[in-house]
Amino acid sequence: MASKFRKKKEGGTPAISTASLPDIVFMLLFFFMVATVMRDTNKLVNVQLPYADQVQKLEKKQLVSNIFVGVPIEKYQKKYGKEPRIQLNDKFGTVEDIQPFILAERNARREELRPLMITSIKADKDVNMGIIADIKEKLREVNALKINYASRKGDISQNKE
Amino acid sequence: MADIAFLLLIFFLVTTTMESMYGVSRKLPPPPDPDQEIPIVKDRNILEILINRNDQLMIEDRPADFSEIKDEVIKHITNFGKNPKYADNPEKAVVNITHDRGTSYKTYITVYNEILHAYNEVRNKEAMQRYGKPFDKLSKEQQDEIKKKFPQIIAEATPKTR
Structure with missing residues (x-):
């Protein structure tokens, strides 16, 4: 037992x-x-987004075309200088390249999705409005009217520094 | 078997970017039509916001601080003709932003954000009064109704090129 x-x-x-x-x-x-979403573009410009609190979430990534604006990263500064530049996909572009870029993006989408496309402007917080205004003007001319100023969620007082 | 799976798992863990995209949405006006007549808007219906190249702000010809924008816009759109300096009614109220080419992007976003803040607050208040629910909880029709009463008319002057 x-x-x-x-x-x-x-x-x-x-x-x-x-x-x-x-x-x-x-x-x-x-x-x-x-x-997993693979990063499809290499970063060529430094972008620090500004803060905003009245933001909306962009749901459908396949409808979004990105335009980056910022100072080139160090590797490219010798070639492209320290002034803010536009990056479209994997290349540096000028304001003139925006319209072909948008048309190419539009052609890559199905017909019924085209009116829903959004252009997201991912600009560094310290760039001048001149370049943004030029981009907006070009977007207007090709009827890409839905735009989104990419920003980080946060209080706007953080923009002051 | 498990080793290979682990290896792959760690690879995907590292490459995953789970960030979601946020931003201030905006609809640009359609390209200008040469035959289009320029509508004449009464001066009282326009709230003029100017930002200069040194990121200084002026609201209706007086220097102002960024914290004042929201209240000014709310006063402007919910005036209903009481104060002769502000708008006749919300449907006619226009907010006009003029900026210089040298204005910094963050300042522009700050100003834009504050204007949207004002509109959202007014619409939310109206939604609470009418339906007892915040604006984003309303149905599409109810939202449209409120949007019709308080439309967002934000005009932007193209900066002059030198």
Whole structure:
């Protein structure tokens, strides 16, 4: 009788079965594979977005075309200088390149999605409005009227520094 | 097996960017039509906001601070003809932003944000009064009704090129 009880106490804690570990890892793997959005463009200009609090979220990424404006990153400063430049996809562009860019973006989308397209202007907080005004003028001319000034969510007083 | 899966998992973990995009949305006016007549807007219906190249602000010909924009815009659009300096009614109220080519982008966004803030506050107040719900919880029709009463008319003067 007594030996029966003693037997149970021996042996310590049994090892946890790791048989289900691959399943868990695979599940996580699939989750991240699906959720991953690969960065499709290389950064050529430095962009520090301004803060704003009356912002809207852009839901459909496939409808958004991005225009980056900022000072070129150090690697390109010798070639392109320290003045703010426009980046369209993977290349530096000028104001003149915006209209072909928008038309190309438009052609890449299905017909029914074209009126819903949004142009997101991702400009550094310290660029001058001159360049932004030029971009807006060009966008107006090609009827790309829906624009979005990309910004970080935060109080506007943070813009002062 | 699990090792390979782990390796892939770590790769995807590192490359994942889960950022979502936020921003101030805006609709540009259509390209100017040469035959279009320029509508004449009474002076009292325009709230003039000027930003110069040194990021200084002027509201209706007087220097002002950024914190004043919201209140001025609210006063302007909810005036209903009481004060002769502000708008006749919300449907006619125009906010006009003029900026220099040298104005910094962050200042422009600050001003724009404050104007939107004012409109959102007015619309929210109206929504609470009419339907007892905040503006973004209303149905599409109810939102349109309020948008019709308080339309966002923000005009932007093109900066002069030198």
